[in-house]
Amino acid sequence: MDNSGHEQNNIRMQGIMQKKGGMRWQKRYFILYQNGTKPAQLTYFKDENIGEARASLELTRDAKVDRLSGKQFGFQVIIKGRALKVATENADERDEWMKHLRDCIADAVSQTIVHFSGTDWCIDPKYKLLRKVGSGAYGFVVAADDLSTKKQVAIKKVANAFDDLVDAKRILREVCLMRQFNHPNVVKLYDIMEPKSIDDFEDLYILTELMSTDLQKILYSKTKLSDEQLQYLLYQLLAGMNYVNSAGVLHRDLKPSNLLIDIQTCNLQICDFGLARGTQSQINKTDLSEDAPTSSATEKQNKQDNNSSLHASTENKEAEQEYTEYVVTRWYRAPEIMLGFHAYDQAIDMWSIGCIFGEMLLHQPVFPGSDYIHQLKLIVKLLGRPTKDELWFVSNLNAMNFMLQLPEYKAQDLSLKFPKAPPSALDLLSSMLIFNPKKRISLHAAMEHKFVEEFREQELEQDAGFHVKMDDVENLILTKRNLQKMLYAEVRAFRDFPSVAGASSKQQDTEMMID
Known part of the structure; x- marks a missing residue:
């Protein structure tokens, strides 16, 4: 048989397969060959008499070979978004073709x-x-x-x-x-x-x-942030989260260790989106609690552990936009989450930003609670006990009774807790750390605040311009x-x-x- 110029020792495989063209499947003769170190070629002809090639495909590093659903013994070769769909006579023949094709592609990948x-x-x-x-x-x-x-x-x-x-x-x-x-x-x-x-x-x-390091390492190192560095880092955090939220995404795990820093340029990047969620009905109701710890050990705060291991439970939630409460390391967790409110929104990320901002000013966590009850008590001691109207989001009677039975703390003067912070910083901080999520400052308003105004860059404040759709992931x-x-x-x-x-x-x- 004439192999149309293909030397026999360069041929990796050859034979008849069905090829899909339009609505029809037709038999064609295929030859897979490789010449030296050049990318392999998959060529097909009308029949085994060879003649003129109908087409020849170069198996570059971008080529992929996958099984083809809906066609018995079928598979496809995908190159730059185009698919060659073929089928063999039996499973063994299909698997042999796929193996040889993948081996040729692996040679091109050059990893x-x-x-x-x-x-x-x-x-x-x-x-x-x-x-x-x-x-x-x-x-x-x-x-x-x-x-x-x-x-x-x-x-x-x-x-x-x-x-x-x-x-x-x-x-x-x-x-x-x-x-x-x-x-x-x-x-x-x-x-x-x-x-x-x-x-x-x-x-x-x-x-x-x-990136050189992260914010947690900086805060607890001998290197202290200047006022200008603190302002610039906070502004970048606000701008980055404005972009993320505008794409319809809640981060849900903001903390200093998830903020990467380049120490040469003072540039900041938000990372670790493993617990993020979409804000528009993108939650699988049977998967809402994948973040829930399975033991009390995971509930303990470990400041040195940047990658807490969290595991799944099978609890179901009912509402379209109900999310799990087991998000965000406890010290940065919004009170509405701890009080069982599941239809939360971007305000939970703003609370976390406020906790991070306060930690940057104080050089220690603002609310280092040892458990939920301790965490809520620390918040109330600083911000004052909220009124029943301010607890509009609490639907659980036990949670409501717990909050209303706390001592009637009055809001502290933040300058006493943050004595070195300038008034403009405390003004911004106080608008972030508000118990009622509806009254918390928005990201746009925070970026316009006088504390960070000198660092504003219009291009950093642009919205994403698209909404992330993650239904396929969550479902x-x-x-x-x-x-x-x-x-x-x-x-x-x-x-x-x-x-x-x-x-x-x-x-x-x-x-x-x-x-």
Whole structure:
């Protein structure tokens, strides 16, 4: 048989498969061949008599091979958003074709395995690993040089990312949001390593811009923030959260350790969106309590633990916009959450910002409660006991009785607790730390406050201009395969649209109609 110029020893596989063209499936003859170090080619012909090739596809690093649902023994080769859909005579033949195709693509991906800090890293060779910079519940982070751009990046390796399904869902949520966000004060994806296939997807490598440290480390170091640095950091936090909230997202876990800082430029980036949620009916009612601790041990505050391990419960909530109370490290948790209000909104993030702002002024946590009751008592002692009208959001009779039976504390003069803070700082702080969420200052009003006015930049105050839709993430049935598929789709979406804010991962593959 004449193989139309393809040397026999370069052919990886050949044979007849059905190919979809328009509405029809037709038999075609396929040859997969690879010449030296060049990318492999998948060529198909009208029949096994070869003749003139109908089309030839180059299997570059962006090509993917996946099974095709709805067609027995079917699979598809996806290249730059276009799909070649084929089917074999049996499962063994399909699996053999898929293996050879994936092997060819793996050769093109050119990821190398580097042994670093006691583990293997499968990364693009353009990244040179430098040093370990952190670790947590999901893995650890190293600093690296991007040799192609001369930039430094942080690479987080999440080994066996799908072993814990709840943790995997949080990672999926974070990747989904980071991929869509595009604001100087919000962490975004720099790169993400692409696995060979869904079947090979176990470890995850997430790359972001390398930042020097975080706010928690700065606050409890020998380095003290100047007044101007404090103002600038607070303004950036407000601007970043304005962008996030305007995209219809609540962060729900704001705290100093989730604010990354570049000590050279004083730039701030908000990170860790694993507990974030959409604000418009995007909550799976059977999944609202995935953040709930399963033991009293997880309820204890550990100031040094930046990656508290939280686990799932099966409690159901009824309302469209009801969310779980187990969000935000307790010291930064809004009172309405602790009192059982589930239809909360952006005001919970503003309360957390107020707690962080106060900690920056005081150099210690403002409300370091040891449990819910202690936390609420600390808040009431500083801000005064709220009236029954101000507790409009409390529907639980026991919670209401607890609040009204507290001593009738009057609001303290904040200058006594924060003696070194200027009046404008205390004015802004007092408008953030208001028990009634409806009366808390908005992000726009906070950015206009005189305490931060000299640092305002119009471009940082722009709204996102889109609303993140996360229904598919929140409604996902938690199985390893489902999580692998969706996270794989996010990786692919980033590869196809690396810098498009608000881009959806649901990119429809166009069939290759050539025939």
